[in-house]
Amino acid sequence: MLFESAGPAKSIVRIAMSYKPEGPIEAVGSAAGLDARRIREDLHRFKEQIESQEGESGAWRGEIHSGQRTG
Helix, strand or coil: CEEEECCCCCEEEECCCCCCCCHHHHHHHHHCCHHHHHHHHHHHHHHHHHHHCCCCCCCCCCEEECCEEEC
């Protein structure tokens, strides 16, 4: 996951994912595009949740580089 600044109050979030269906039911769902649809819907709900917050939560604001936490 990568966060990029898009201005003083905006960010662009880039996500790279891989998924391997397990079993015939998941394979059929994946072939029909149901997994991609579910991921898009989950990310849309995440976006709505973040945008509905009044302000910062006060949570950690550091960075992670090469698996090491800073800040």
